[in-house]
Amino acid sequence: MDERTKVIIAQRLASASGHLSSVERMARDDTPCIDVIRQIQAVQAALNKVSVMMLEAHLHDCILSAVHSDDHAERARVLSEVVSIFAMSKKHNNLVEGDFKTVETKTFTVPNISCGGCTNTIELNVGNMAGVTSVETDQRTQRVTVAWEAPATWAKIQSLLQAINYPPEGLIQLN
Numbered sequence: 001m002d003e004r005t006k007v008i009i010a011q012r013l014a015s016a017s018g019h020l021s022s023v024e025r026m027a028r029d030d031t032p033c034i035d036v037i038r039q040i041q042a043v044q045a046a047l048n049k050v051s052v053m054m055l056e057a058h059l060h061d062c063i064l065s066a067v068h069s070d071d072h073a074e075r076a077r078v079l080s081e082v083v084s085i086f087a088m089s090k091k092h093n094n095l096v097e098g099d100f101k102t103v104e105t106k107t108f109t110v111p112n113i114s115c116g117g118c119t120n121t122i123e124l125n126v127g128n129m130a131g132v133t134s135v136e137t138d139q140r141t142q143r144v145t146v147a148w149e150a151p152a153t154w155a156k157i158q159s160l161l162q163a164i165n166y167p168p169e170g171l172i173q174l175n
Helices: 003-028 033-068 072-092 116-127 154-163
Strands: 104-109 132-138 143-148 169-174
Touching (some): 003 033
Antiparallel strands (some): 104 143, 132 143
């Protein structure tokens, strides 16, 4: 894994840790349940992003090495690891075979993304919207990719982004 990715992962884990500490404090302080749930969702979103980044690194580093290796057992082991990750993810999300929902995705630019705080604000706010399944932001390219299913809609996502002062522009990809 490259150093830049390690730094980003460490920052995201530190952020998740801070959110988790907030969850503990909120639970002790009798904070309204919905607020605690939102904070838990922020932790989950941060950890999900780290998990995806780690999987990407694994695919680029370990899988490519195994594929180019002459060791058939090593290739089988690495591929088995990836299959087990997807199986666990499916189990974790309580998906039943054949019960897949339609997920829509859009990638767009947000020109006023200027720092990690901007990316966190977008990821937390949009990620907490009912139906949003993932939000990925890239500070460097100012790109955002959002995946969602009902009850979320593109109109609702656009409206939220406008409300938090990160209006979407430059639609790059429509799925």
